[in-house]
Amino acid sequence: MRNSVQDEQPWVSFRAQEIIHGLVSSNFKIFEFGGGGSTLFFCKRSKHVVTVEDSDHWFEKLRDIIVAKNITNWRGFLVKSERKEIYLQDSYKNPADFMSGAKGLEGLSFENYVTTIRQFPLEYFDLILIDGRARPSCIHYSIPHLKSGGFLVVDNTERDYYLDPFTDRIKNEFDVLFDERFPTPYSPDFTKTTILRKK
Numbered sequence: 001m002r003n004s005v006q007d008e009q010p011w012v013s014f015r016a017q018e019i020i021h022g023l024v025s026s027n028f029k030i031f032e033f034g035g036g037g038s039t040l041f042f043c044k045r046s047k048h049v050v051t052v053e054d055s056d057h058w059f060e061k062l063r064d065i066i067v068a069k070n071i072t073n074w075r076g077f078l079v080k081s082e083r084k085e086i087y088l089q090d091s092y093k094n095p096a097d098f099m100s101g102a103k104g105l106e107g108l109s110f111e112n113y114v115t116t117i118r119q120f121p122l123e124y125f126d127l128i129l130i131d132g133r134a135r136p137s138c139i140h141y142s143i144p145h146l147k148s149g150g151f152l153v154v155d156n157t158e159r160d161y162y163l164d165p166f167t168d169r170i171k172n173e174f175d176v177l178f179d180e181r182f183p184t185p186y187s188p189d190f191t192k193t194t195i196l197r198k199k
Contacts, residue, residue: 002185002186003186004036004037004038004185004186005036005037005040005062005065006037007185008041008044009037009038009041010037010038010041010131011036011038011131011184011185011186012038012131012153012155012184012191013181013182013183013184013190013191013192013193014183014184014185015178015180015182016153016182016193016195019177019178019195020153020195023127023195024042024045024046025045025046025126026045026047027046027047027126028042028045028046028047028048028126028127029046029047029048029050029124029126030042030046030048030049030050030125030126030127030128031049031050031051031052031117031120031125031129031145032049032050032051032052032129032130032131032132033052033113033129033132033135033142034051034052034053034129034130034132034133035051035052035053035058035059035062036058036062038129038131039051039062039066039074040066040069040071042127042129043066043071043073043074046073046126046127047073048073048074048075049073049075050075050076050077050120050125051074051075051076051077052076052077052079052113052116052117052132053077053078054078054079054080054081054110054113054132054133056080059076062076063076077116079112079116080113081105081108081109081110081113081133082109082111082112083107083108083109084098084107084108084109086106086107092136092161093136093161093164093165094136094165095136095137095139095140096137097137098110098113098114098137099134100133101161102133105133110133110134111137113132113133113134114133114134114137114138114141115141117138117141117142117145118141120145122144122145123144123145123146123147123148123150124145124147125142125145125146125147125150126147126150126151127150127151127153128142128145128146128150128152129153130142130152130153130154131153131154131156135156136161136165139152139154139163139165140165140166143169143173143198146198147198148198149198150197151195151196151198152174152195152196152197152198153193153194153195153196155191155193156191156192156193157179157192157193157194158181158192163194170196173198174196174197174198174199175196175197176194176195176196177197178193178195179192179194179195180192
């Protein structure tokens, strides 16, 4: 069975893939929350790719593929979640709480994972892909590190809570290039990817 790593493609809808193909340039610096086929795709087409992953198994697998392919423009960070004290008001929908809504990840903080991007200068990246954990938190911390004219790509935005906290910021600071559900490879589902350009 084919998958995004074998095909070296981002695991987003077919239409979102087409748009991303047209956006990426050889001089781009790219950050991604969550790696895989997108990592290989970006490394072949851009200047520098940074990936943060929370799974040691997946990180090692991805790193082995990159070494085997002799890719030299990639930098990877393995940043695992940590146990946290949960308060009644804490929510995976709140960017300030660094939580994931995925089953089995209750009681975990992804603060160190999310804030990995702060190791890089403000307005440094040309494209940031958010396809990992604690996505509202990732969006919040990504915006300052995205260049003016740069692209913010958020996958699975059929989950409204990813973008709901940023309604006003998106309206004031971004142009919406794509925000629709489309068929998605390796899946029977239609998924939604949102692609924004920072003004």
